[in-house]
Amino acid sequence: MSLMVNIGELTLKNPVMPASGTFGFGLEFKDFFDLKKLGALVVKTITKNPRLGNVPPRVFELSSGLINSIGLANPGWEYFREKILPQIKALHEVLILNIAGESVEEFVFLANEAQKFEEIKALELNVSCPNVKKGGMAFGTDLEALKQIVSAVRKIYRKPIIVKLTPNVTDITIFAKASENAGADALTLINTFTGMVIDVKNKKPLLGNFYGGVSGPAIRPMAIKMVYDCFKAVSIPIIGVGGIDSLDAALEFIMAGATAVQVGSQNLVDPGFLPRLVEQLELYVKDSALGNISELTGIVHRGGEG
């Protein structure tokens, strides 16, 4: 009985990790539980230069999730390297650095820098943030730009590269295949859906940035389908994310084709959810008499059971 999974050359003790942007740098959660219980630690997106982020209001509740326009607010690589990395490297042995850039050069710069640090075990390329004007989702919806970024990072980065794709495209499998062909070791599917909410009383957009990214259980069926479709299209591992708020939701992703899962919005409302999910997966695997959780990966493609 094992929850161990492989993402490229990375071996994770279990398939559960936080989604970037919903877990801070991990420090915010260390009072709630021992982060070593997770498969990996994925930190908030880091850019080359500090970013203030978008004008407030930045979040708004939906009936089954939320919409946000944080705008990749972060202190920038230098501050991260000097002040944050030394604090978080002890939190988990598998640290995945999520990076974003306004140009191919910025991605390459960050990959080069990250390579110098043994404690950073993999990169997750954020080519899919819907809330920034330069880079962000623009790269994830432009096939050529996506190929250029992944290829350029691949040339210089020797550890696993995970590409986090946006769902805001007509056919995500094209972008999944392009990422694989350009050298990605894994995919994270999916980032948030673009959306908008209006303050009816004041007759204006509710978010300061007008648009935001929709997350939470509301987007789960769409995310599951995208994982299902991409599982058929690529042979690299998929990390499924989008509205996981229960064991069954995590299993849905795995059965659709995910090797591992990320939890996003649920961390914000239930900071102890991630370690409980690991425990529930352990029990499930034990009770199901599975050798390894990965036996379930993509099972619905094989007609399921019973």
Add this chain to the structure above:
Amino acid sequence: MQDLKGVVVDKQFITEEIFKLKVYLSEKILAFIDPGSFAMLKVEAKGVYLRRPFSFADLDIKTGMVTFYVKVVGRGTKALGEINPGQEISMLLPLGRGFTRRPGKSLLIAGGIGVAPLNFLAKRIIEDGGKVSFLYGVRNARQFIAEIYSKFKKEMEVYCEEPGLGNRGSVRDGLLTKEIMAYDQIYLCGPMGMLKAVKPILKDFPGLIEVSLESYMACGFGACLGCAVQLKNKDGIIYKKVCQDGPVFNFKDVVL
């Protein structure tokens, strides 16, 4: 910071739109709760996804009881108003940075439900041996928490925009009657309109002025960066997290 289960001991609507919630908590956590800090309460109801932030309005160490005053403004607070004594409620607490208490004379300026954290602050200031003057402004009687007024009758002046309650007018009108330089520090909590209205009057005040801010908030403990507020410092405009860097800020730094 912990995720705890509290037990609702009492819930009472004290006006048409405000209810008081008393929750029993573990004794150990109570020592860490200061005026200005808050809790994120989980509302178990259909269509309510995020927790809701509420400032502590009172705390009784002996009985293990914390008090919140909740104004019903949307589906979350409406659903919370339906909770019954005996029910458990999941709470993240204590969160945020509270007020800086200093000796001497303090002027407290509250607008609407902003009186809740200032009630707790006033109690602690008096326990510390300090003196308070309290300005409490409401739009109408539905916003007026009589039980807070009855506790601070001697120190409190009430301003109401509709006739029939206290002095007619706003907190700003009340502030104009005060000799503000007679105070050592000033604390505020209230709606943005009130904060904007009183800012010019307080601009030359040399002492500490602190304000407790509200914001849309997803997590409450610094993970999402959703509750950013604009402040100004020597470098220009910066963003701070209401949940973690605040909710109490230096009033002079806040961009209104």
